[in-house]
Amino acid sequence: MNILVCISHVPDTTSKINFVMDNTLFKSKGVQYIINPNDEFGLTRAIWFKEKHGATVHVIHVGTAAADPTLRKCLAIGADKAYRIDTPAHDGNHVAHELAAFLKTNSHDLIIAGRESIDYNGGMVPGILAGILNMPFIPNCVGLEIDGNTATGEREIDGGREKLKGTLPMVIGGQKGLVEESDLKIPNMRGIMQARQKPFEVIPSSNAMALTKEVSFEKPAPKAAVKLVPADDIDQLIELLHKEANVI
Amino acid sequence: MSVLVIIETEKNKLKRNAAEVASYGVGLAADLKTSCSAIAFHSDNADSLGQFGISKVAVVSNVPMHFDANTYADTIAQHVQQIKATHLIVSSSADAKFLAPLLAAKLNAAYVPNVVALPSATNPLTVKRTAFTNKAFANTTIEGSCSIIGVGNNTFGAIENPVSCDVQSVVYNPSTSLLEQVSIEKETGKATIADADVVVSGGRGLKGPENWHLIEELAEVLDAATACSKPVSDMGWRSHDEHVGQTGKPVSTNLYIAIGISGAIQHLAGVNASKVKVVINSDPEAPFFKAADYGVVGDAFEVVPELIKKLKAFKALG
Ligand SMILES: Cc1cc2nc3c(=O)[nH]c(=O)nc-3n(C[C@H](O)[C@H](O)[C@H](O)COP(=O)(O)OP(=O)(O)OC[C@H]3O[C@@H](n4cnc5c(N)ncnc54)[C@H](O)[C@@H]3O)c2cc1C
Numbered sequence: 412m413n414i415l416v417c418i419s420h421v422p423d424t425t426s427k428i429n430f431v432m433d434n435t436l437f438k439s440k441g442v443q444y445i446i447n448p449n450d451e452f453g454l455t456r457a458i459w460f461k462e463k464h465g466a467t468v469h470v471i472h473v474g475t476a477a478a479d480p481t482l483r484k485c486l487a488i489g490a491d492k493a494y495r496i497d498t499p500a501h502d503g504n505h506v507a508h509e510l511a512a513f514l515k516t517n518s519h520d521l522i523i524a525g526r527e528s529i530d531y532n533g534g535m536v537p538g539i540l541a542g543i544l545n546m547p548f549i550p551n552c553v554g555l556e557i558d559g560n561t562a563t564g565e566r567e568i569d570g571g572r573e574k575l576k577g578t579l580p581m582v583i584g585g586q587k588g589l590v591e592e593s594d595l596k597i598p599n600m601r602g603i604m605q606a607r608q609k610p611f612e613v614i615p616s617s618n619a620m621a622l623t624k625e626v627s628f629e630k631p632a633p634k635a636a637v638k639l640v641p642a643d644d645i646d647q648l649i650e651l652l653h654k655e656a657n658v659i
Numbered sequence: 660m661s662v663l664v665i666i667e668t669e670k671n672k673l674k675r676n677a678a679e680v681a682s683y684g685v686g687l688a689a690d691l692k693t694s695c696s697a698i699a700f701h702s703d704n705a706d707s708l709g710q711f712g713i714s715k716v717a718v719v720s721n722v723p724m725h726f727d728a729n730t731y732a733d734t735i736a737q738h739v740q741q742i743k744a745t746h747l748i749v750s751s752s753a754d755a756k757f758l759a760p761l762l763a764a765k766l767n768a769a770y771v772p773n774v775v776a777l778p779s780a781t782n783p784l785t786v787k788r789t790a791f792t793n794k795a796f797a798n799t800t801i802e803g804s805c806s807i808i809g810v811g812n813n814t815f816g817a818i819e820n821p822v823s824c825d826v827q828s829v830v831y832n833p834s835t836s837l838l839e840q841v842s843i844e845k846e847t848g849k850a851t852i853a854d855a856d857v858v859v860s861g862g863r864g865l866k867g868p869e870n871w872h873l874i875e876e877l878a879e880v881l882d883a884a885t886a887c888s889k890p891v892s893d894m895g896w897r898s899h900d901e902h903v904g905q906t907g908k909p910v911s912t913n914l915y916i917a918i919g920i921s922g923a924i925q926h927l928a929g930v931n932a933s934k935v936k937v938v939i940n941s942d943p944e945a946p947f948f949k950a951a952d953y954g955v956v957g958d959a960f961e962v963v964p965e966l967i968k969k970l971k972a973f974k975a976l977g
């Protein structure tokens with residue numbers, strides 16, 4: 412089984428979010444980048460399939476060389492090969508079409524992406540990709556089993572879970588639950604050394620199109636100071652929530 | 660050109676979020692000086708959309724009873740072509756976020772999720788959406804002839820605008836499904852994080868799972884959904900479905916009550932879109948107080964039982 416894990420490269424979760432160039436561009440200076448957390452769960456599950464069933468694990472990123480350290484980290488954790496499609500990522504539609512063009516000539520049995528990237532939160536790349544390729548798709552996936560040619564996945568729905576079954580090739584939008592937090596791997600020295608020898612291929616863009624453009628950014632308006640209510644005057648809290656905030 | 664609102668149903672009844680997406684669609688159609696209609700699956704009260712300004716609804720019944728993303732997307736795509744819709748409106752539910760990208764691929768449409776307001780400009784269409792997990796907004800322009808706008812939960816609201824509503828049953832021939840539903844587990848009768856008006860959330864300050872009756876009782880009085888911080892689900896005190904924050908479920912509710920939660924940046928990012936935030940924490944320096952509207956500095960084990968008692972009395976008064 413050949414697994415392709417789609418990696419997005421995002422600001423660390425503690426990053427301060429600021430903009431430059433008249434609020435038209437995210438200020439990446441001084442920001443630490445990481446593997447998108449949802450993708451890390453997917454990658455770890457893929458490596459589990461490799462260890463248990465001898466799958467091959469490839470990772471792919473659509474973007475500039477800025478993400479190379481992130482892809483190297485994926486190799487150090489256990490992926491066998493990295494691909495980078497060499498174009499700045501413009502939007503979800505663009506990334507999905509670049510990935511689709513790649514998959515048309517480099518077929519894989521299972522494509523694992525994340526539920527959403529934590530920067531632009533599009534939550535759309537795996538779904539658009541599945542739509543273009545007419546493959547089954549399981550989003551918000553919190554459990555995945557493969558048996559021969561059949562994949563069974565569980566997706567989180569509002570207030571519950573749904574178990575779905577389909578035939579490979581399939582696209583997954585993964586998140587925590589695919590593996591647990593404690594299963595995530597930290598690259599060790601041996602992994603880092605091995606990563607240097609692993610294949611890393613940079614491929615040209617297929618010139619896919621973006622359909623949206625972020626023209627400017629804004630930060631939320633600063634918040635008024637909190638109104639503190641003494642712990643022995645809960646009546647006052649109820650009064651405020653009822654009369655002032657109008658929420659109970 | 661026309662606007663089409665995609666309405667979700669549950670057990671043949673419109674879901675609560677129908678009012679908000681319908682209101683958005685009607686507002687957008689007014690801005691674009693065009694008409695607005697809706698499509699719903701398996702609905703027996705679609706005419707009630709008239710209350711929110713929808714005068715025409717197409718109801719589809721020849722699709723699976725359970726939400727099946729592929730057949731539903733295919734049906735909607737055929738309807739879009741039939742009525743020449745150019746702007747599609749969806750909610751931010753788990754099902755809508757499943758459906759919208761598949762539809763975007765079928766229609767070669769731009770999909771913009773988490774939109775918080777009507778467009779600030781119509782040429783090119785420019786919408787404001789959340790980005791960086793609520794740490795910022797992105798003003799986004801949309802290219803191309805077809806677009807799908809995902810309305811953020813509780814961002815636009817429901818706007819009453821009664822008109823008479825014509826419901827027509829329509830039939831399309833969608834392609835067969837690509838997935839088989841093996842099972843579905845869903846808590847019925849309980850509010851969910853996605854559509855509750857109130858969410859009550861507990862953190863590590865509650866000390867252990869045996870104390871969660873406090874969260875549950877408070878949630879029950881308020882008809883609220885329950886949630887938790889990440890370490891609480893990581894330690895297995897609560898199910899992982901309840902984990903909210905940047906890497907968990909997003910919360911965008913009217914009232915969010917955080918108990919024994921410090922307010923780490925990753926937690927705040929995921930819950931900040933909620934309108935009113937109440938924090939109960941024994942540490943006056945807890946960062947969450949900076950992001951809260953109302954706060955109580957105190958021991959949860961004293962404050963929460965008191966709050967439950969007083970709220971019960973308040974509710975009993977009606
Ligand atoms: C990559 C990454 C992603 C993350 N994603 C998320 C996420 O999505 N969601 C999330 O929640 N976290 C996330 N975190 C974790 C986050 O950084 C914090 O560690 C976490 O939110 C802390 O949880 P907590 O507030 O429950 O616990 P703590 O930080 O331990 O806070 C407990 C609070 O309880 C208070 N307290 C103690 N006793 C009492 C009492 N008797 N009465 C009242 N208050 C009391 C304390 O004063 C303290 O403020 C993430 C971290 C990383 C690194």
Ligand SMILES: Nc1ncnc2c1ncn2[C@@H]1O[C@H](COP(=O)(O)O)[C@@H](O)[C@H]1O
Pocket residue numbers: 416417418419420447449450471472473474500503506523524525526527528529531532533534535536537
């Ligand atoms: N530039 C990219 N390159 C490769 N995969 C991506 C890229 N952007 C997003 N993805 C994948 O798509 C998922 C959802 O991203 P998004 O639609 O941007 O929220 C991510 O978790 C990744 O798995």
